[in-house]
Amino acid sequence: MSVVITAVILFVLLRLLPGDPANALVSVGADAAQIEAARKQVGSDLPLYEQFLRFAGSLARFDLGQSFVSGAPVLDEIGKRLIVTVPLTLMAFVVAIAIAVPLGILSVIRQNRWYGALISVISQLGIAIPVFWIGILLVTVFAVNLRLFPSGGFPSRGWLVPGKALQSLVLPVATIAMVMSASLIRYVRSATQDVLGSDYLRTARALGATFTEALIRHGIRNGAVPVISVLGIELASTLLGAVVVERVFALPGLGSMLLLGIEQRDYPNVQGVLFVSTLLVLLVGFAADLIQRLIDPRLRGRISGGGA
Amino acid sequence: MSRSKTRNLVLTTALAAALAWVSPVLAAESDPDATVNIGSLYEPQNLDNTAGAGQGINEAFNGNVYEALFRLTDAGTVEPSLAKDTKVSEDGLTYTFTLQSGVTFHSGAPLTSKDVKFSIERVTAEASKSSRKNSLKTITGVETPDDATVVVKLASRSISLPYNLSYVWIANDEATDFQSKEDGTGPYALQEWRRGSSLAIARFDKYWGEKPKNAEVVFQYFTEATALNNALLTGAVDIITSVQSPDSLAQFKDNPEFTVSEGKSTTKLLLAYNDRVAPFDNVKVRKALARGIDDAKLLKAVWGDYGTLIGSFVPPTDAWYADLTKVDAYDPESAKALLKEAGYPDGFTFTIDTPNYDPHPIAAQFIQSELAKIGVKVEINVITANEWYTKVYKAHDFQATLQEHVNHRDIVFYGNPDFYWGYNNPKVVDLIKQAEASATEAEQTEKLKEANTIIAEDAASNWFYLYPQIVVSKATVSGYPLNGLNSQFFAYGITKAE
Numbered sequence A: 001m002s003v004v005i006t007a008v009i010l011f012v013l014l015r016l017l018p019g020d021p022a023n024a025l026v027s028v029g030a031d032a033a034q035i036e037a038a039r040k041q042v043g044s045d046l047p048l049y050e051q052f053l054r055f056a057g058s059l060a061r062f063d064l065g066q067s068f069v070s071g072a073p074v075l076d077e078i079g080k081r082l083i084v085t086v087p088l089t090l091m092a093f094v095v096a097i098a099i100a101v102p103l104g105i106l107s108v109i110r111q112n113r114w115y116g117a118l119i120s121v122i123s124q125l126g127i128a129i130p131v132f133w134i135g136i137l138l139v140t141v142f143a144v145n146l147r148l149f150p151s152g153g154f155p156s157r158g159w160l161v162p163g164k165a166l167q168s169l170v171l172p173v174a175t176i177a178m179v180m181s182a183s184l185i186r187y188v189r190s191a192t193q194d195v196l197g198s199d200y201l202r203t204a205r206a207l208g209a210t211f212t213e214a215l216i217r218h219g220i221r222n223g224a225v226p227v228i229s230v231l232g233i234e235l236a237s238t239l240l241g242a243v244v245v246e247r248v249f250a251l252p253g254l255g256s257m258l259l260l261g262i263e264q265r266d267y268p269n270v271q272g273v274l275f276v277s278t279l280l281v282l283l284v285g286f287a288a289d290l291i292q293r294l295i296d297p298r299l300r301g302r303i304s305g306g307g308a
Numbered sequence B: 001m002s003r004s005k006t007r008n009l010v011l012t013t014a015l016a017a018a019l020a021w022v023s024p025v026l027a028a029e030s031d032p033d034a035t036v037n038i039g040s041l042y043e044p045q046n047l048d049n050t051a052g053a054g055q056g057i058n059e060a061f062n063g064n065v066y067e068a069l070f071r072l073t074d075a076g077t078v079e080p081s082l083a084k085d086t087k088v089s090e091d092g093l094t095y096t097f098t099l100q101s102g103v104t105f106h107s108g109a110p111l112t113s114k115d116v117k118f119s120i121e122r123v124t125a126e127a128s129k130s131s132r133k134n135s136l137k138t139i140t141g142v143e144t145p146d147d148a149t150v151v152v153k154l155a156s157r158s159i160s161l162p163y164n165l166s167y168v169w170i171a172n173d174e175a176t177d178f179q180s181k182e183d184g185t186g187p188y189a190l191q192e193w194r195r196g197s198s199l200a201i202a203r204f205d206k207y208w209g210e211k212p213k214n215a216e217v218v219f220q221y222f223t224e225a226t227a228l229n230n231a232l233l234t235g236a237v238d239i240i241t242s243v244q245s246p247d248s249l250a251q252f253k254d255n256p257e258f259t260v261s262e263g264k265s266t267t268k269l270l271l272a273y274n275d276r277v278a279p280f281d282n283v284k285v286r287k288a289l290a291r292g293i294d295d296a297k298l299l300k301a302v303w304g305d306y307g308t309l310i311g312s313f314v315p316p317t318d319a320w321y322a323d324l325t326k327v328d329a330y331d332p333e334s335a336k337a338l339l340k341e342a343g344y345p346d347g348f349t350f351t352i353d354t355p356n357y358d359p360h361p362i363a364a365q366f367i368q369s370e371l372a373k374i375g376v377k378v379e380i381n382v383i384t385a386n387e388w389y390t391k392v393y394k395a396h397d398f399q400a401t402l403q404e405h406v407n408h409r410d411i412v413f414y415g416n417p418d419f420y421w422g423y424n425n426p427k428v429v430d431l432i433k434q435a436e437a438s439a440t441e442a443e444q445t446e447k448l449k450e451a452n453t454i455i456a457e458d459a460a461s462n463w464f465y466l467y468p469q470i471v472v473s474k475a476t477v478s479g480y481p482l483n484g485l486n487s488q489f490f491a492y493g494i495t496k497a498e
Helices: A004-015 A020-024 A031-040 A049-061 A074-109 A114-128 A131-145 A162-196 A199-206 A211-241 A242-250 A253-262 A267-295 A298-306 B002-015 B020-028 B055-061 B113-124 B160-166 B224-235 B246-253 B285-290 B295-303 B332-341 B359-373 B385-395 B410-415 B426-436 B442-457
Strands: B035-040 B071-072 B078-080 B085-089 B096-099 B139-146 B149-154 B188-194 B197-202 B217-219 B260-264 B268-273 B349-355 B377-383 B399-405 B462-466 B470-473
Touching: A004 A049, A004 B113, A020 A031, A020 A253, A031 A162, A049 B096, A074 A114, A074 A162, A074 A211, A074 A253, A074 A267, A074 B295, A074 B410, A131 A162, A162 A211, A162 A242, A162 B332, A162 B470, A199 A211, A211 A242, A211 A253, A211 A267, A242 A253, A253 A267, A253 B442, B020 B035, B055 B217, B078 B085, B078 B113, B096 B113, B113 B139, B149 B349, B224 B246, B224 B377, B246 B260, B246 B470, B268 B285, B285 B332, B285 B359, B285 B442, B285 B462, B295 B359, B349 B385, B349 B442, B359 B377, B359 B399, B385 B399, B410 B426, B410 B442, B426 B442
Parallel strands: B035 B217, B349 B377, B349 B399
Antiparallel strands: B071 B078, B085 B096, B096 B149, B139 B149, B188 B197, B197 B217, B260 B470, B268 B399, B268 B462
């Protein structure tokens, strides 16, 4: 159902934009007949309801069509973009968790030490600084001055040269991970605070567990549940939010495909990207749900309870 | 590559100390199997120059992957390419071309006259979206008496035919997919195109002409000028085809690792009025606005010390150029007087449709503040390139618009009263028609020069300046074209020493 609603909203919003996809096919010098021919080719001369029926029909067959501008099948193109965007997002995600979880917990249990406070300050800063600025900063320091990593681009042979491909993703991954971990730290922090004040932790301590034991055995498991739902949302938004980073680092990802598609009114490309990313977001949400249920038996109970 | 490195090292050790003057010779000791990385902001949208691929396809493919019967050189002259010999009949209506022999397509098929016929008809066909279609409409038929001979018949004389044919890529007549594949005769064949990122072309070993001086050329595409500059700074690319802002030049200019060169471009920035509607149908109003804007100050603001002022639509590289910057030169007092004469003593208000990419928004603001001084109020309406086509180009629904025009020899647009700016002077229409029907180039030049002068006197549009064409490369790279006429970028002469 959400897929159908998405499809309708997509179609309507795109058609509300002024302009015509046929314009991408002509250039200064084209005459009226040529422009008409271009409109016919992309179907923008048809009435709206007919355009929608065509769109819905092909969607039902999971045929995302061909780009108006390049003529390339949309699904192929999305596939080629996903092999950049998905590794980029996942790696950034893992790195962000690796940074945020220990730091978030540390900032609570050591909040009276100087580094506990420092972590909070840095995470505030990280949230305030725009992502492109961090990207440019990293490029200036690590690419232009230190020459450690490429400043941007993705090898033309892609993952066939895995070393080079990985290298080109280091700075973009770092950029996204920094921004993502900044906000994650705050969630981990508040989840930890809740856990520390909880009865079960006090009980565990009373039963003889050390503070660290109690925190690891009971605290993390309990604190993880709300954090995971936030993680799911973060991951989903990063999939498309990578567009800024992709632009700064000239990466051929999903976000840059979407941006170009909107500029050119290349409806099939835009619809395709948004449609696939909607699916991805739903998938991520589903996965987050599953993981939460694995961790917390009470949620499993809720499901069977609802079914009974 | 490592072999030539060793060789260079040996040479250097042996000679460097004693013979400092030899260094240019050493620099010429280039690697014939080098890969040249070219950084550009213009990724083609598809691989077909007749289907809205954008200027990027000319940059990557013209002369590199595809060839035509003629070639527009970097100096602006038209030379034979696949046409070895050309005979023109007395009346100028029949052209007989003899093709080069031993030419093969990248697929291996030999070039025959049928391929040429197919290629010309692909551009002139009913369904063709080529912006060049109009300039070839005088062609009434293409005949192929034998495999090496092509006869082109015209309805009227066309002095620019060889020039116009320099855009007609000769492709194998068996080819069907032009948008994502190619089958040309050029010195390079397409190797790999990764959309959104790069396009690689590799030396074609069976090329009929002189072998390229490098083995592979990779065009790396960027959407951000800063990212492009960083790529050159870090050595990821060897050349930037056209620098789009003077600010970024500072980091390359005083650095011996890089070479900065300025060539001639054909890209013009202008304020086009809708000459059909009031008050722009009044020549006095148009002249007044031309006098009210200080072009030199605008150029300085956008480009610093680069770029060239123009007084009409014709760049200095064309034979029919005349220095018309004195016509309606900056003079706010006389601008006010002219407005009064035209019946607008208190000025008027109009809207400029402004493309949302550089330098248009800045230029629009500058014009707004300049014209305010002569009592004319400007409203700025920012639109995307796509909307521009629908609103301005097709519907003519505008008062004035800022636009950059990239093409070479596009003065002919002023001979078309249906063009978006709606300039209609029968004398000019006639002159441009006659110029095309000229028997000699001298006659063509004379006619176009006259048309050019009338257009300037009429202030048909308000022309500001010619963009500079700045190429920056690593100092170890040379042999690239400088002028980028029509966005071409011939790669076969580029050498890279390592």
